[in-house]
Structure formats: structure tokens, C-alpha cells
Amino acid sequence: MKPEALKELIYKMADDLLILGHRNSEWTGIGPLLEEDIAFSSMAQDKVGQAQNLYQILHSLGESEPDIVAFTRNAPQFHNCQLVELPIGEYDFSLVRHFLFDTADALRWEMLTTSSYEPLAQVAKKFQGEIRYHVLHAKTWITQLGSATEESISRLQLALNYAFPFALGIFESSPYEKEIIAEGYFGGEELLKEKWMEKIKSVLNETQLILPDEKIITPVLGGRVGIHTEHLQPLLDEMTEVVALEPHAEW
Amino acid sequence: MSNPFHSLDPRINRLGVYEVTPETLVPKTGLDQFETYEAFIQKREGAKYEHVGPVHAPNEEMAFLFAKEQYSRRMTCVGLFVVKTDQILTTSFGPNDNSVYDLLPTDNEVASGDPQVWEVFHLKKRGIQHHHVGSVSAPSAIAALTLAKETYGAERPVVNVWIIPDSQIRFTSPEEKAIWDTLKDKKYRDAIAYKVQDRIDRYKQEHPNLQSI
Numbered sequence: 001m002k003p004e005a006l007k008e009l010i011y012k013m014a015d016d017l018l019i020l021g022h023r024n025s026e027w028t029g030i031g032p033l034l035e036e037d038i039a040f041s042s043m044a045q046d047k048v049g050q051a052q053n054l055y056q057i058l059h060s061l062g063e064s065e066p067d068i069v070a071f072t073r074n075a076p077q078f079h080n081c082q083l084v085e086l087p088i089g090e091y092d093f094s095l096v097r098h099f100l101f102d103t104a105d106a107l108r109w110e111m112l113t114t115s116s117y118e119p120l121a122q123v124a125k126k127f128q129g130e131i132r133y134h135v136l137h138a139k140t141w142i143t144q145l146g147s148a149t150e151e152s153i154s155r156l157q158l159a160l161n162y163a164f165p166f167a168l169g170i171f172e173s174s175p176y177e178k179e180i181i182a183e184g185y186f187g188g189e190e191l192l193k194e195k196w197m198e199k200i201k202s203v204l205n206e207t208q209l210i211l212p213d214e215k216i217i218t219p220v221l222g223g224r225v226g227i228h229t230e231h232l233q234p235l236l237d238e239m240t241e242v243v244a245l246e247p248h249a250e251w
Numbered sequence: 252m253s254n255p256f257h258s259l260d261p262r263i264n265r266l267g268v269y270e271v272t273p274e275t276l277v278p279k280t281g282l283d284q285f286e287t288y289e290a291f292i293q294k295r296e297g298a299k300y301e302h303v304g305p306v307h308a309p310n311e312e313m314a315f316l317f318a319k320e321q322y323s324r325r326m327t328c329v330g331l332f333v334v335k336t337d338q339i340l341t342t343s344f345g346p347n348d349n350s351v352y353d354l355l356p357t358d359n360e361v362a363s364g365d366p367q368v369w370e371v372f373h374l375k376k377r378g379i380q381h382h383h384v385g386s387v388s389a390p391s392a393i394a395a396l397t398l399a400k401e402t403y404g405a406e407r408p409v410v411n412v413w414i415i416p417d418s419q420i421r422f423t424s425p426e427e428k429a430i431w432d433t434l435k436d437k438k439y440r441d442a443i444a445y446k447v448q449d450r451i452d453r454y455k456q457e458h459p460n461l462q463s464i
Contacts, residue, residue, distance in 0.1 A: 035306070035317040042324060049434050129432030133319070136430065140312045148309075151261055 002183055003061055005176035006117060008079070009186055010061075012174075012224050013108070014054035015080035018070055019232070020101060021047030022239050026088050039137060040094075046130045053126075057119045071243045075232040081223040083166035085232040092155040093163065095145070099138040099203070100167040104196045106135045111192065116184030139203050146207025153208050164212045168219030171196075285309050289339060290318035291383070293330035300383040302372065302413075305336060311421040319430070328431050330423045338419040340392045342412045347376060350409040352400040368417035369395035371403060374410045381413050392416070 024044035031037025055066035063069055083101060088094045109131055112124040145152040171193040174180060181188045197214070204211050222228070243249075258264050265283075285307040291300045303322040308314035314333040323331055345351025366388045372381040384403045389395035395414050455461060 033317075035320040038320045038324065039316070042320070046433065053434075126434065129429040130434065132427070133430035136427065137316055140316050144309065144313055 001117075002176070002179045002185075005174075005179040005183065006185055007058060007061055007063065008174055008176050009180055010054050010058055010120070012079040012081075014051045014058065015078045016084050016101070016105070016170075017047045017051035017054070019078070019080045019235065020084035020097075021045070021051060022235060023084065023086075023088055024094070024098070027091075027094065032091050040098075043098075043130075043134050043137065046134070050123075050127055050130070053123050057123070060119070067243075071240045073236075075228045075236060076226040078226065078228065078232060078236075079224050080228075080232075081166070081169045081172065082220050082229050083163065083169055083223075085223075085229060085235060086163075086166065087231055090155070090159075092145075092152075092159040095138070095141055096156060096159040096163050097167075098134075099142045100163055100200065101170065102131070102134045102138050103199050103203075104167075104170050104192065106131045107195045107199065108186075108192055111187045111195075115186060120185065142203060142209075143206050146204070146209045156207075157209055160209055161212055165217050166220045168193075168214070168217065169221050169223055172219070172221045172224045174224065287336040288314035288318070288333045289336050290314075290322050291332050291334075292323055292326075292328050294327055296329050300330070300332065302381040304380075306333070311335065315421050323431065329428065332420050332422045334415055334420045338416060340396075340414040342396070344377070344411050345409065347410060348408050350404065350407055351411060352404045352409060355396070355400070364390035366390050369399075370415045370417060370420070371395070371399040372413035372415070373403070373406060374412075375408060376410055381411070386417065 021044045024040050024047065027037060027040040028044075029037065031040055051070070052066050055063075055069050058069065059065055064072075083097060086093075086097070109124045109127055112120050113128075115121040115124065142156070146156055147153065171189040173189055177188055180186050201211060286309070287305045287307055288311065289305055290303050292303050293300045303318075306314050306317040306321055308317050311333055314335075315331065318331055318333050322328075342351050342355060345354050367390070368386050368388050369392065370386050371384050373384050374381045384399075384406070387395050387398040387402060389398050392414050396412065399412065399414065
């Protein structure tokens with residue numbers, strides 16, 4: 001087993017889910033529709049729950065307990081891509097991010113169902129139901145608003161143009177990429193990106209939205225090695241506010 | 252016409268508050284509302300589908316999502332379908348202790364045309380929800396109702412009957428069934444998971460001067 005490679009892979013997935021889960025939970029109470037308010041909040045909880053499962057696996061590989069890992073690190077120690085830490089902005093951006101990220105996430109977990117690392121393959125199967133709903137939700141909204149009115153289409157298009165370079169950062173290559181693929185832990189970021197491009201194109205084809213040309217775009221990288229925007233640390237400060245008040249409290 | 256009160260917030264502009272039209276009288280515009288759809292859920296594998304309530308949505312895919320959030324989030328659910336409210340054909344309401352089928356005029360007209368599938372729902376009493384009793388194949392809604400009476404008319408009481416054309420229903424696909432298969436270990440979502448009474452009691456004991464907490 002190559003524990004360093006494995007940990008790197010699991011850390012970035014867990015951090016993506018925790019940070020996006022926290023961001024999406026910020027829609028609680030202010031969603032554009034009551035059902036959407038509930039949907040975003042409940043999917044946010046799903047993501048935090050999935051992150052917790054992954055931190056638990058990391059713990060079994062010798063890392064600290066899930067709560068310690070989640071609540072006591074600073075921004076440079078987080079491995080999430082920058083896409084997930086960006087502020088929620090307007091609903092158009094949050095929706096586009098949800099679509100771009102969750103499509104990749106669903107494909108990643110699908111690939112992981114055959115991971116040679118059994119604990120990952122197991123949670124991949126366990127998460128299937130939740131993830132299937134997240135992509136159904138994202139696809140339905142993007143299809144609807146992506147061909148509804150001039151306002152909805154242009155707002156989504158602007159959000160897509162802004163989010164796309166960050167979304168390409170999801171697939172930032174790992175220093176352990178070769179080992180990860182050779183050991184059969186995961187099929188690799190490049191393969192995932194190919195599948196993802198195909199999938200998002202097929203959804204966007206049903207709308208009036210245009211996917212920016214990947215060839216002329218510079219992906220926003222760095223998140224996986226701890227380089228983050230100025231938005232991550234304030235998020236972490238808020239997320240850990242209560243823990244920081246009473247670090248040893250029992251819950 | 253350029254509007255001097257153009258707002259940066261599109262919601263304000265949609266209200267049309269400051270728009271003055273040259274005509275004296277204009278038709279009143281419809282309400283800015285979505286159409287309604289009715290949602291039906293199946294609580295367990297093999298159980299009858301039951302009507303759970305309406306949702307407002309712009310189309311059936313969105314209605315399916317909203318219904319999922321509104322009606323199947325906390326209870327057990329293995330299947331959901333939605334149908335536009337105006338696609339449901341309903342009889343009048345009958346007495347509480349009998350069958351509304353008995354009050355319906357006998358239809359002797361021989362229906363012709365291609366048969367289609369209709370889902371039949373009964374309401375056993377006022378105040379509860381319609382439940383699925385089965386489906387019939389008939390060329391028209393009236394013919395479907397006649398057939399429903401022959402097939403399911405023995406049930407008592409039946410206060411009201413719904414007939415729904417199968418072709419108008421947005422069902423759950425077999426792959427979608429997994430969406431209700433969520434992680435079980437999420438007790439933190441429920442207030443009951445936080446057991447604090449013993450700690451409150453202990454705190455009160457340690458702080459006898461505390462009036463109330």
C-alpha cells in the first residue's frame with residue numbers, strides 16, 4: 001500500500017466536500033424558493049456527512065480524529081480546489097458551481113466503486129443514492145434556467161464563464177498521480193476530466209448555454225497544494241467559531 | 252419607452268410599478284404563479300401509492316424535484332410520481348358511508364379508439380388522501396371510469412374517484428430509486444439526538460442560586 005498517495009487522494013476529496021457543504025449551507029433561510037432552500041441545505045448536510053466518512057478513513061490511516069482534522073487546520077493545510085471556497089455569490093453562481101462540481105463528484109465516485117482500496121469502494125457504493133439526487137437536482141435546474149428567459153440564460157452564462165476556469169482546477173494533477181493509478185486506487189484526474197467534459201457538454205447541449213473553449217482558458221490551480229483565495233480563511237474562521245470558544249466541549 | 256426608474260434589481264422591474272401605458276384600460280394580467288402538480292408517494296416496496304399534496308412548479312421535472320423535497324425528505328419513501336393537477340379527472344363527492352360509483356350515471360356509449368392506460372385512485376373518507384387501487388386500459392376517461400367501477404367498485408366506502416392518464420404522469424425511473432437511499436448515520440439532524448437534560452440538571456445542582464435555566 002502507498003499510504004501517502006492514498007491520503008493525498010482522500011484529503012482533497014474530503015476537503016472539497018466539507019468546504020462546499022459549508023458554503024451551500026449558507027443558503028439556508030435565503031434560498032430563492034422554499035423547496036430550493038430545503039434542497040440546498042439538505043444536500044449541504046449530505047456533503048458534510050460524506051466528508052466525515054472520508055475523515056474517518058483518514059483516521060484509520062493514522063491521521064487525527066475527524067473533528068480535529070476538520071476544525072483545527074488553517075487554509076494552507078486544506079487541499080480543496082478553489083472552486084468550492086468561492087463565496088456563494090448570487091444564486092446563478094451557486095447553481096453553476098453545484099452543477100460543475102457535483103457532475104465531477106458523481107463521476108469520481110462512480111470510478112471509485114471499483115477502487116482497489118476497499119474502504120473507498122465501500123463508501124462509494126454507500127454514497128450512490130445521495131449523489132444521484134445531487135446530479136439530478138443540478139441537471140434539472142440547469143436545463144430549466146438554461147433555456148428559460150433572457151435574464152436566466154445570460155446570468156447563468158456569466159456565472160459559467162466565471163466558474164469554468166476554477167472548475168478545471170478540480171482536476172489538478174496530484175504529485176502521486178502515477179502511483180494512484182498504478183495501485184488501482186483511482187483512475188486519475190485526466191480520465192475524470194474527460195468524462196466530465198463529455199457529461200457537462202451533453203447537459204449544456206439541452207440549453208442555450210455555451211461552454212467556454214477549454215483551449216483558451218487557463219485552469220485555476222493551486223488548491224490541491226494549499227494555495228487558496230482570500231475567501232477560505234474567513235470561511236474556516238466562521239466554521240470553527242463555536243469549537244474555538246470551547247475546544248473541549250462534549251456534544 | 253425608457254423607464255427613468257429602471258432598477259438594478261430585476262425583481263423590482265418585473266413589478267412594473269412605474270410603468271405608465273398610454274391605453275386607458277388594459278386586460279388584467281394573470282398571476283405570476285407556477286402551475287400546480289399533484290404528488291403521490293410510495294412508502295415501501297409493494298405499498299400502494301398515496302396522494303400527498305400539490306406543488307407549484309414551471310414543469311414536471313421541476314415538480315418532481317420540489318415534490319421530492321417537500322414530501323419525501325423525512326419519511327420513508329421508495330417511489331414518487333407527479334402529474335399536472337388539471338390532468339386528474341375527478342368524480343363528484345359521494346356520501347361518507349357508501350360508494351360514489353353507485354351515484355354515477357350509467358354510460359352505455361360504446362367507446363371506440365385506441366385504448367390507453369389510466370390509473371384509478373379512491374378516497375375512502377373525507378380528510379384523508381386518495382390511494383391507488385389499480386389501473387385500467389380504456390379508450391376514454393369515461394370508459395375508464397366504467398371499467399374502474401366493474402373492477403374496483405366493490406370497495407366500500409368510496410367517497411371520490413380520480414382517473415389519471417398514465418401518459419401524463421412523471422414516474423420515478425428505476426435508476427432514480429436510489430435517491431432515497433441516503434446515509435443513515437445523520438442523527439445530528441434531529442434535535443432528539445442531543446441529550447442534554449442530565450447536563451442541565453447537573454449544572455443546576457452545581458449552581459443552586461440559579462433561578463431558572
